[in-house]
Amino acid sequence: MPTLAIVKKFNVSFDASYAPVAVFVGGTSGVGQGMVEAFARSVHGRAHIIIVGRNGYAAADIIARLPRPDEDGWKHEFVSCDASLMANVxxxxxxxxxKVxxxxxxxxxxxxxxxxxxxxTSEGLDLHLALRYYQRYVFIHELLPLVQAAHSLSEDSKILCVLGAGRGSPKRPIDLNNLGNTVNPRAGGFxxxxxxxxxxSGYTDAMLAHFAAQNPGxxxxxxxxxxxxxxTMGADFSGLLTPVSWLINFILHFIAVPQEECAEHMLYALFNGERGLFLRDRYGDVVSALEFEAPVELGESVETSVLNGVPMKxxxxxxxxxxxxIEHSETVTRTK
Ligand SMILES: NC(=O)c1ccc[n+]([C@@H]2O[C@H](COP(=O)([O-])OP(=O)(O)OC[C@H]3O[C@@H](n4cnc5c(N)ncnc54)[C@H](OP(=O)(O)O)[C@@H]3O)[C@@H](O)[C@H]2O)c1
Incomplete structure (x- = not known):
């Protein structure tokens, strides 16, 4: 487990011979904001940084505080998007x-x-899945040619999703009969x-495995x-369960780390690992990983926590x- 001091030292040692282009979807707040700020420090502001979100005021405030190099060749900007709708994405x-x-x-x-x-959503998608999964699928699908372009120039070409890695288990397979969580009855909010x-989390593992298998570099x-x-941290139970939220949020307040600290570990994870699929923990350590030598079409195996014949913790x-x-994601995000 790398300490905060180690990851900070590693992050500021990042040195690219070119001005990188970095897109931070969700960079207006929380972990994303911390990552924008840490990334900008690592490159001394010399990058084209694009922050995506809805809150333009927060973005303007973040951008105003980023380091600004004297030389040309950098840009820091915000683009607005309500990512709950795939047409917007x-x-x-x-x-x-x-732009790039x-x-x-x-x-x-x-x-x-x-x-x-x-x-x-008005597009017929479960709101949680729209914001936690589908928009990630559409962003990666639509922007992948630009990441492939960076790879073909032998530059960094890396995609990172901060969500819920490492939670999969052979005992908890994804329910393929309720894809999208709109098939089973939806009574009972919780x-x-x-x-x-x-x-x-499982969908995000699956989606990244698909793209990694197709794009080995x-x-x-x-x-x-x-x-x-x-x-985002905390619970929001209502009615009789409101005190449960208070208790959970009180406890979380003491065990939670500041967003700046988390962001350094996330940036460490972003800079590490040249190619393949990585599942990482909150320190940036690898939980499991797999490299592909050439593009692979995945088969029909039903074993959870096994990717292309390799067990993955x-x-x-x-x-x-x-x-x-992937078939499901393509269908429900394309028709919007
Ligand atoms: N914080 C935790 O303890 C924790 C724990 C486990 C997992 N996670 C996961 O880590 C990731 C980051 O969490 P966080 O705590 O940093 O979240 P956060 O502070 O609430 O930030 C969420 C970001 O998502 C953007 N966003 C929300 N709804 C949006 C919409 N409809 N359209 C466009 N952008 C939208 C927000 O931007 P705007 O407000 O500008 O729209 C904001 O930049 C999330 O995936 C979360 O599920 C967090």
């Missing part, structure tokens, strides 16, 4: 493709968690929310941030699960 990705020719780092920290609000929250990382003091999908989840 696709439009925003087209906007980004018109390559992306070196694509970081997605967008989050949503509620024990009581279990809406369906149960439905919990199903989506658990599913989003690029690094795809799913990482768990631990408990972090941010707006904490990996929440199976090869057939990857195929089914």
């Amino acid at each position: 696709r439009a925003l990705c087209a906007e980004i493709r018109a 020719k390559r992306i070196n780092f694509l970081v997605i920290t967008t989050g949503y968690s509620s024990m009581v609000n279990i809406g369906i 149960t439905v929310a919990l199903r989506s929250m658990i599913a989003s 690029i690094a795809f990382t799913h990482i768990h941030p631990g408990v972090v003091r941010t707006p 904490g990996y929440g999908a199976s090869d057939i699960g990857v195929r089914r989840i």
